[in-house]
Amino acid sequence: MTTSHRSFAICSGFVIVHELERITYKLAVLAYQCLRRLAPTYLADALQPVAQIHGRQRLRSSSTSALAVVSTINTVLYDL
Secondary structure (H helix, E strand, O other), rough: OOOHHHHHHHHHHHHHHHHHHHHHHHHHHHHHHHHHOOOOHHHHHOEEEEHHHOOOOOOHHOOOOEEOOOOOOOOOOOOO
C-alpha cells in the first residue's frame, strides 16, 4: 500500500465519521423540534417521551429522557 492509498483511506474514514456526526446532529434537532411541536404534526405525533405512554410509566427508561416512536398505521401512498 503506497502512501497515497493509505492517506485516501484515512481521509475517507474522516469523511464517514463527519457524515455520521452530521446525521446524529440532524436527528437530535428533529427530535427537539418534535417535542416542542415545531416539526410537522405527522412527525411530532409519532415521537413521545416514554413517561407519557400509557403502560410504560413504571419502566426504568421513563425516569430518563428516553423517547419512543409510537406505532402508526402503515398506509400506501402509491402502488407500483
